[in-house]
Amino acid sequence: MRTLAARRRHPAATALLLLMALLVTGAAYTALAPDRADATAAPTVEGATGDVDRGQELFLANCATCHGLQAQGGTAGPSLIGVGAAAVDFQVATGRMPLAQQAPQAPQKPRVFSDQDVADLAAYVASLAPGPAIPEPGQVEVLDDAEDIAAGGELFRINCAMCHNVVGAGGALTQGKYAPSLEGVEGRHIYEAMQTGPQSMPVFNDDNITPEEKQQIISYLDNVQSTPSPGGWSLGSIGPVTEGLFVWVGAMVLLIGCAVWLGAKSS
Secondary structure, three states: OHHHHHHHOOHHHHHHHHHHHHHHHHHHHHHHOOOOOOHHHOOEEOOEEOOHHHHHHHHHHHOHHHHOOOOOOOOOOOOOOOOHHHHHHHHHHOOOOOOOOOOOOOOOOOOOOOHHHHHHHHHHHHHHOOOOOOOOHHHHOOOOOHHHHHHHHHHHHHHOHHHHOOOOOOEEOOOOOEEOOOOOOOHHHHHHHHHHOOOOOOOOOOOOOOHHHHHHHHHHHHHHHHOOOOOOOOHHHOOHHHHHHHHHHHHHHHHHHHHHHHHHHHO
């Protein structure tokens, strides 16, 4: 009995129990953890089928410095677990990522990755956890029905115009951030922005704005950008600030001209 009690109190017994517990926990996690998404079921970008393994290689070479080796995030970049393929396609295909330098906001710039690279990166990030998928082509089709365009305009004015302006011309926000212009932005990227909420933008999931309503908003933006300004010079379509400045400058020129003319007459 004394020998058995001594063995139980041996200093190595605690370490052995901890090792056994870790082995059991690891085996249970391996058995119960969900499998990583199959590359054949990966999302597509412009017809390119994503490869998860190649996407992981691209991620480790180009993104892990800021987002972590496991995409868990860090001090220089947020976690990408659960952001979905749509967020990757929006950020990388528009050139916002990789980030050129730390700034209040990632600006759009010429992209450095091909369609295949974007698809592979999106496939890898999508394999980490469920998230918004890249929209199918039919989800971003531009509608030409007047009622759909009018409905899209109303939705845009209610949900988006306070930052992006009523015609999507963009506008300034606080702390050096801004709502970018939507002129020339692909419908796919507008849809993805609503789904993922990049930068300071809130997320408009399918419960807030349905896929059909997102399509109407895209159609409205396409309509306002393709329709000529009925009033002539649009002045950037950014509202009364530029219009007021134009009138003020014109009035000042007129007053100065009148003052010069009156001075010349009196002499």
